[in-house]
Amino acid sequence: MTETRVERKERTRRAILDAGLALCEDSSLIALSLRQVAKEVGIVPTAFYRHFESIESLGLALVDESFVSLRAMLRDIRQGAPSYADIVDRSVDILAQHVRQERAHFAFIGRERGAGPPQVRDAIHHEIDLCEHELATDLALLPGTESWSAEDLRVLSNLIVTAMVATAERLISAPQPAAEKPITETARTQLRMVLVGALNWRSRT
Amino acid sequence: MTETRVERKERTRRAILDAGLALCEDSSLIALSLRQVAKEVGIVPTAFYRHFESIESLGLALVDESFVSLRAMLRDIRQGAPSYADIVDRSVDILAQHVRQERAHFAFIGRERGAGPPQVRDAIHHEIDLCEHELATDLALLPGTESWSAEDLRVLSNLIVTAMVATAERLISAPQPAAEKPITETARTQLRMVLVGALNWRSRT
DNA sequence: AGTTTGGGTGTACGTGTGTACACCCAAACT
């Protein structure tokens, strides 16, 4: 039971992050109080300040953490063979799987993206922009997009990300895991429609 | 200065609705307090109950009101000739115009759709579902979709609505009206891409 | 061994919150 000081601090910090994520799950960060978090963690309110200077900075830490989960998902998706064959099915499956496993993180992103303190909102939008940009460079490697302008790639990427964010949000508010299938099925069809649109883009002059 | 009783009541009710909409603009309904609203309106807190039984029911009233604005937009969009020629440009223009004019209502929908009290969230999602359904029946009238299944129509409609909601949210968080052009331009391109996808859908067997 | 450091504690404050209760008074009914 010898526990070094930094270990103990890290443990409490983790507890605060977890409590914050759990407590704002029904409502939002802006409705989350420092005292609620402290009570949940089992520390006195003022001890909170030893780890974060405000609820908002807790929120920013949660943004970082949530996007670690999201980027892990993107990595999984990316390491498939870049073929049109099963890319849609694979991607949607991986999305659904990650949303299931890290539900709280994805829910946090979806929720605080629209509501949430301005700083947190901005941080999330910035991260999503980065994801869009990454997707755009990936799309550029796919066969058939050689002649595309950078702008069109960005616009397509934005459309795909938007649709996938919406899919994630739908999956999160799915009451039971059983209700996931129609949602993923819709997402698959939509991705295919967009892909068909992309493949026929600019071929008409 | 003769004012009937129902007139006066209606006037206060309006003031409460307006104050509620304005106050939750930065934050969210869940962070809105009855006392804030009362102070803004200029009545004593308990007088609030003469009009709404809780903040949440105020929220439901605001949902109704906001969707009146949104449906007005849909009506405007619909009454264009159903041709592919300028349907995209027209629709996006009308969207941007209505978002500008009824910014608070559209912002409310976008915000409380994700955060916001569960009842309010559900009400908004239900209304959006209705819009999707309406759009699907409209799409069925367009030339080229005769052979489509009802399910595919619904899926396409969902994709379009999702993209337009995202566009509206981007327009709302645009700092200046001048920043609108790239956003609408993106929306236009995306709609065209989706349309190209739709037109080539199922023609491949 | 002696001192410093720092996470956690307990008390205390002013303020904001929802809501209960008794009350007022002019418009609206009889």
Next chain:
DNA sequence: AGTTTGGGTGTACACACGTACACCCAAACT
């Protein structure tokens, strides 16, 4: 003319909030 109705008032309560301050004590340095 007399009574009822109902929007608005004022006081009061128990609670939750953020935060300031003095304090504790074991791990970490010297």
